[in-house]
């Protein structure tokens with residue numbers, strides 16, 4: 020669309036194993052396709068077996084000889100997160116790349132995860148926090164390993180309510196989504212600081228897809244019964260958002276660019292970071308708030324019961 024970095028610029032991914040959350044649709048699916056096309060073994064971490072199987076078969080149809088496998092992951096249930104991490108730890112292949120991509124957006128009425136966390140904070144942040152913490156020993160053992168966490172332009176408008184992280188006292192779908200995406204950004208940078216302090220070679224890198232036409236535009240609102248908002252968003256997205264293959268590029272660059280550094284953040288280079296080829300972009304000041312990141316980290320450890328080896 021604007022020229023610049025494209026999937027063809029990805030280095031060979033042979034001998035790398037990647038796990039992509041929410042790989043059955045949208046950005047996660049495209050990320051999985053390109054990783055497989057470039058030779059990686061890709062684990063599609065999906066919550067629904069039917070949708071996951073269809074995605075796996077589609078990738079096998081698109082990429083001859085693709086090494087793709089379906090693994091079960093429901094980020095709204097920490098027991099599922101723990102089960103998957105156990106399976107990965109037992110695999111001799113190890114893990115080189117974790118892409119924290121899955122998400123839900125703007126759920127109109129407050130819903131909760133299996134452990135009682137507000138759904139967006141629980142899935143988008145806490146589920147990925149727990150997954151990363153449990154997989155980090157496996158990643159640390161691999162030279163050149165990375166954790167890529169997908170945030171959003173919306174992180175700019177988010178705020179962290181440490182006294183009400185799970186929106187028990189006041190709920191708005193967009194506010195909870197904004198909080199979860201700011202949490203993704205704070206997490207990426209805090210993980211980067213911790214990895215550096217530990218002298219680890221694993222990188223923590225962030226990305227956002229601008230505005231991309233995917234299921235996200237209506238899946239969240241539909242969880243609350245649909246309505247006019249869901250209808251309008253779902254109808255408009257295919258005309259106003261960039262295609263998922265383009266939206267995936269910042270994530271792919273964060274995952275594979277040999278020049279990427281820990282703490283980098285990639286997003287579309289077009290006006291407003293809405294669309295276009297990926298380049299380095301900036302998190303907001305709020306996302307770079309180190310004391311806030313520390314407080315969120317400690318709260319996330321307490322809520323999930325997961326602590327990190329760094």
Ligand SMILES: NC(=O)c1ccc[n+]([C@@H]2O[C@H](COP(=O)([O-])OP(=O)(O)OC[C@H]3O[C@@H](n4cnc5c(N)ncnc54)[C@H](OP(=O)(O)O)[C@@H]3O)[C@@H](O)[C@H]2O)c1
Pocket residue numbers: 040041042043044045046047064065066067070092093094095096119120121122123124142143169170171172227228229230231232233234235236238260266
């Ligand atoms: N599209 C955009 O313009 C945009 C903008 C900024 C940021 N993002 C971010 O991009 C990421 C990917 O979203 P997308 O646009 O590709 O939307 P999408 O097509 O709706 O994909 C979201 C994926 O997350 C999965 N998911 C939802 N809840 C889950 C759970 N509890 N456990 C495991 N997986 C779960 C979905 O699985 P099911 O199919 O089973 O529901 C789906 O595979 C999200 O983090 C989103 O916040 C997107």
